[in-house]
Amino acid sequence: MGETSMTQAIMSREHPAExxxxxxxxxxxxxxxxxxxxxxxxxxxxDFRHWFDERRKAIRMDVRxxxxxxxxxxxxxxxxxxxxxxxxxxxxxxxxxxxxxxPNPASWSQPIMNQPEVGFLGILVKEFDGVLHCLMQAKAEPxxxxxxxxxxxxxxxxxNYTGVHEGSAVRYLEYFTDPGKGRALTDVLLxxxxxxxxxxxxxxxxxxxxxxxxxxxxxxxxTLGQVRRxxxxxxxxxMDTRTVLACLPVGPAGGPSDGAATAxxxxxxxxxxxxxxxxxxxxxxxxxxxxxxxxVEPVPLAALDDWVRDADEIRHxxxxxxxxxxxxxxxxxxxxxxxxxxxxxxxxxxVVAFLxxxxxxxxxxxxxxxxxxxxxxxxxLGPTVQCVPDxxxxxxxxxxxxxxxxxxxxxPEQILYDAVQSEEGGRFYRALSRYMVVETDEDRAVxxxxxxxxxxxLVTLLQHSNYCNIQARSxxxxxQSVW
Amino acid sequence: MGETSMTQAIMSREHPAExxxxxxxxxxxxxxxxxxxxxxxxxxxxDFRHWFDERRKAIRMDVRxxxxxxxxxxxxxxxxxxxxxxxxxxxxxxxxxxxxxxPNPASWSQPIMNQPEVGFLGILVKEFDGVLHCLMQAKAEPxxxxxxxxxxxxxxxxxNYTGVHEGSAVRYLEYFTDPGKGRALTDVLLxxxxxxxxxxxxxxxxxxxxxxxxxxxxxxxxTLGQVRRxxxxxxxxxMDTRTVLACLPVGPAGGPSDGAATAxxxxxxxxxxxxxxxxxxxxxxxxxxxxxxxxVEPVPLAALDDWVRDADEIRHxxxxxxxxxxxxxxxxxxxxxxxxxxxxxxxxxxVVAFLxxxxxxxxxxxxxxxxxxxxxxxxxLGPTVQCVPDxxxxxxxxxxxxxxxxxxxxxPEQILYDAVQSEEGGRFYRALSRYMVVETDEDRAVxxxxxxxxxxxLVTLLQHSNYCNIQARSxxxxxQSVW
Numbered sequence: 001m002g003e004t005s006m007t008q009a010i011m012s013r014e015h016p017a018e019x020x021x022x023x024x025x026x027x028x029x030x031x032x033x034x035x036x037x038x039x040x041x042x043x044x045x046x047d048f049r050h051w052f053d054e055r056r057k058a059i060r061m062d063v064r065x066x067x068x069x070x071x072x073x074x075x076x077x078x079x080x081x082x083x084x085x086x087x088x089x090x091x092x093x094x095x096x097x098x099x100x101x102x103p104n105p106a107s108w109s110q111p112i113m114n115q116p117e118v119g120f121l122g123i124l125v126k127e128f129d130g131v132l133h134c135l136m137q138a139k140a141e142p143x144x145x146x147x148x149x150x151x152x153x154x155x156x157x158x159x160n161y162t163g164v165h166e167g168s169a170v171r172y173l174e175y176f177t178d179p180g181k182g183r184a185l186t187d188v189l190l191x192x193x194x195x196x197x198x199x200x201x202x203x204x205x206x207x208x209x210x211x212x213x214x215x216x217x218x219x220x221x222x223t224l225g226q227v228r229r230x231x232x233x234x235x236x237x238x239m240d241t242r243t244v245l246a247c248l249p250v251g252p253a254g255g256p257s258d259g260a261a262t263a264x265x266x267x268x269x270x271x272x273x274x275x276x277x278x279x280x281x282x283x284x285x286x287x288x289x290x291x292x293x294x295x296v297e298p299v300p301l302a303a304l305d306d307w308v309r310d311a312d313e314i315r316h317x318x319x320x321x322x323x324x325x326x327x328x329x330x331x332x333x334x335x336x337x338x339x340x341x342x343x344x345x346x347x348x349x350x351v352v353a354f355l356x357x358x359x360x361x362x363x364x365x366x367x368x369x370x371x372x373x374x375x376x377x378x379x380x381l382g383p384t385v386q387c388v389p390d391x392x393x394x395x396x397x398x399x400x401x402x403x404x405x406x407x408x409x410x411x412p413e414q415i416l417y418d419a420v421q422s423e424e425g426g427r428f429y430r431a432l433s434r435y436m437v438v439e440t441d442e443d444r445a446v447x448x449x450x451x452x453x454x455x456x457x458l459v460t461l462l463q464h465s466n467y468c469n470i471q472a473r474s475x476x477x478x479x480q481s482v483w
Numbered sequence: 484m485g486e487t488s489m490t491q492a493i494m495s496r497e498h499p500a501e502x503x504x505x506x507x508x509x510x511x512x513x514x515x516x517x518x519x520x521x522x523x524x525x526x527x528x529x530d531f532r533h534w535f536d537e538r539r540k541a542i543r544m545d546v547r548x549x550x551x552x553x554x555x556x557x558x559x560x561x562x563x564x565x566x567x568x569x570x571x572x573x574x575x576x577x578x579x580x581x582x583x584x585x586p587n588p589a590s591w592s593q594p595i596m597n598q599p600e601v602g603f604l605g606i607l608v609k610e611f612d613g614v615l616h617c618l619m620q621a622k623a624e625p626x627x628x629x630x631x632x633x634x635x636x637x638x639x640x641x642x643n644y645t646g647v648h649e650g651s652a653v654r655y656l657e658y659f660t661d662p663g664k665g666r667a668l669t670d671v672l673l674x675x676x677x678x679x680x681x682x683x684x685x686x687x688x689x690x691x692x693x694x695x696x697x698x699x700x701x702x703x704x705x706t707l708g709q710v711r712r713x714x715x716x717x718x719x720x721x722m723d724t725r726t727v728l729a730c731l732p733v734g735p736a737g738g739p740s741d742g743a744a745t746a747x748x749x750x751x752x753x754x755x756x757x758x759x760x761x762x763x764x765x766x767x768x769x770x771x772x773x774x775x776x777x778x779v780e781p782v783p784l785a786a787l788d789d790w791v792r793d794a795d796e797i798r799h800x801x802x803x804x805x806x807x808x809x810x811x812x813x814x815x816x817x818x819x820x821x822x823x824x825x826x827x828x829x830x831x832x833x834v835v836a837f838l839x840x841x842x843x844x845x846x847x848x849x850x851x852x853x854x855x856x857x858x859x860x861x862x863x864l865g866p867t868v869q870c871v872p873d874x875x876x877x878x879x880x881x882x883x884x885x886x887x888x889x890x891x892x893x894x895p896e897q898i899l900y901d902a903v904q905s906e907e908g909g910r911f912y913r914a915l916s917r918y919m920v921v922e923t924d925e926d927r928a929v930x931x932x933x934x935x936x937x938x939x940x941l942v943t944l945l946q947h948s949n950y951c952n953i954q955a956r957s958x959x960x961x962x963q964s965v966w
Contacts, residue, residue: 187765203769279666283688284662286601290601466949
């Protein structure tokens with residue numbers, strides 16, 4: 001079906017939005033119905049693939065690495081050596097010194113991306129044939145390994161939407177900024193990578209449109225079930241989509257009935273028996289926050305120990321961790337058609353994994369409360385494993401990241417989810433991680449900073465700021481794709 | 484009844500705790516039952532008054548203002564002029580410079596109390612005769628206007644409980660630190676005064692004891708309904724008790740049936756129709772956070788513009804705002820029996836008030852989202868009015884705090900709550916405010932940074948950090964006392 005006729009068909013079948021409610025009850029049911037709809041959407045999965053292949057041909061983005069000297073409008077400040085845009089906006093690469101006191105002392109310094117603005121990550125939804133659909137965007141970013149990804153309706157920094165970059169307006173932004181144009185189903189201010197960003201946060205929003213939504217060839221309507229199904233494909237659904245999907249409150253789930261799927265479905269229910277009550281989990285989490293003595297201070301990028309800058313990159317003298325690099329971008333369909341910018345380039349592919357375990361028939365995942373220097377509030381919950389193994393390859397076995405060996409040694413029947421996904425391509429250069437959920441039935445002592453939690457408990461917490469990190473949220477979205 | 488026989492009677496009648504649950508359902512019912520119990524507790528209200536009068540005679544605390552030169556173990560640092568304890572712990576009085584950009588620009592500098600530790604405010608609860616009772620403490624603090632107040636079971640800074648002050652152990656602390664001794668009903672890390680403290684937060688906890696609880700003459704068991712009833716008495720229930728009480732999730736309420744009380748009871752229900760859905764309120768709140776450009780930086784106390792230090796106080800040259808003063812304390816029953824310390828002394832009595840309005844039969848209060856320089860996360864929700872009128876007396880009518888005149892001009896039949904309460908007497912010297920809830924039926928345009936919310940919506944939010952300020956939480960506790 002062509003874009004125009006498809007959209008016209010949509011408009012004639014639309015249903016009015018439900019009236020507002022206080023408790024989210026009817027919304028939960030509608031979200032669950034959309035999550036269950038994979039075949040009954042406006043587009044079949046085959047239609048989607050055709051559309052996405054078309055977009056891949058139409059959307060051109062040429063990216064090449066350049067030396068810092070070829071950056072335009074970006075420069076190293078004279079004294080600090082900080083890498084900044086001449087508008088003073090977007091983001092800056094600065095230095096940071098961190099010290100953890102307490103049980104696991106550590107201190108180091110590193111470059112960090114400072115972007116003290118709150119942006120939007122927003123998915124617009126609308127009912128067609130009584131089923132909520134998500135308006136998804138085919139979008140290229142300079143750091144993407146494979147070019148095009150499936151992105152939210154809107155991803156916009158404040159510099160984007162206030163016009164600092166002198167480009168065209170951000171499409172569909174008004175649905176997220178103007179309450180008269182849409183009703184919020186969720187709006188949460190959530191952190192991004194605390195190891196790479198200094199206090200960066202975005203509003204993760206799902207808004208139900210009021211009235212007609214104009215069509216555009218780079219966007220298509222998919223059910224929640226279809227988007228989740230696409231999370232099984234490596235590096236297709238971008239990070240911004242994953243974190244927004246994770247915020248959707250979990251409704252009553254149908255679904256298949258084999259052992260792991262039943263345990264997962266149970267894990268999505270707030271009524272399922274959990275290993276720990278939510279107040280007890282918060283007590284554990286607050287105790288860790290209270291005793292974490294984390295000191296973070298901005299320092300000049302030029303003053304960092306163990307980091308060196310040459311013509312092409314800023315890197316750690318060990319060759320580990322990450323590098324700051326520069327790229328030149330030529331794009332056909334962006335607000336701005338050509339630009340240069342710095343990106344953060346991790347060394348090696350990461351591993352981001354939850355260990356999962358059935359407790360009383362309910363799937364629990366093993367969350368890890370840990371500090372990252374860029375968090376606004378010291379400590380967040382992350383996955384069981386979150387590391388780049390190459391950064392630890394030089395260390396003896398007893399100093400390897402906890403649970404990493406167990407996750408990598410999983411037998412096929414233990415693996416509930418396993419796909420390579422990428423981090424945000426607007427800031428990170430080919431930042432790929434293997435996202436995994438690995439089931440275990442081993443009884444073990446859990447280290448003090450880990451706890452077994454149901455998915456519903458994590459989703460309850462991530463309706464609010466400063467609880468769940470971006471990696472855990474991505475995995476929660478992925479985990480919901482597997483039934 | 485004497486203390487010993489009372490406690491023995493208690494122990495023989497105790498009931499086992501409910502089994503843990505995931506949703507809080509049974510806890511909600513038990514909390515509601517305790518809130519409804521005013522006459523059926525272990526102590527009658529008359530018994531309580533006798534006990535409290537006895538404690539007032541037994542607990543002696545002599546406080547006198549002293550010049551800074553008589554402070555022991557506290558001194559002004561040579562270069563910065565910051566006022567610090569020689570252990571480096573407790574708190575310090577430092578300087579802070581703040582700048583608000585955006586719609587309401589402002590910039591100023593001021594002294595601020597820096598206490599970068601997380602302490603405990605905890606109420607221990609236990610069932611007697613099937614009704615939850617709260618273990619309340621009769622406690623004096625140096626800044627209290629009237630000496631003794633009704634305090635939580637535990638209020639302890641980290642300096643207290645790690646023994647920096649070389650005093651005796653904090654009584655009952657183990658119930659809050661050791662999960663084996665009690666089960667958490669709530670545990671939230673919550674802010675305190677953002678105008679006076681730099682990022683101070685305490686864990687607000689309610690823990691249900693496992694097993695026997697030893698008695699002590701300075702503590703008594705009251706039902707939640709009894710403690711709430713005591714909130715009608717001026718300056719009796721201290722700030723720490725109020726903020727912990729506000730965190731208790733709201734259960735199904737019974738209660739009287741006249742108009743305002745019915746509307747209030749409805750306001751406590753998560754199912755009541757609200758003027759705005761919770762996601763829409765969060766959207767409004769996040770939009771304000773996202774556009775607030777607040778810059779806060781620590782500066783030396785000696786470098787502040789417009790603040791002067793003499794032998795007895797640090798004060799603003801205008802005589803407004805507050806002063807930093809010093810006191811000498813002699814106490815009979817404290818961990819330490821004599822000490823000196825600085826306190827912050829506000830100028831004049833504050834007004835802390837919610838305007839309230841019935842919307843579709845449900846009482847709504849008018850919350851105000853605003854920044855304070857000491858908040859961890861920029862903006863929190865406060866009451867409709869929060870000011871010290873004397874600080875604004877020199878300004879023309881159009882620059883008076885919004886809604887202040889309306890609140891002060893309320894007719895008796897509009898007033899749902901009106902009592903003078905105090906802020907924390909361990910840090911503030913006679914900091915009194917008139918706490919009010921004033922009902923209005925006027926239709927009006929609501930300024931952009933205000934929203935009508937149900938009490939249940941506020942209580943839902945304050946289960947998490949960084950939403951509701953200490954003044955709003957105090958008022959929520961007070962408001963729940965009036966039926």
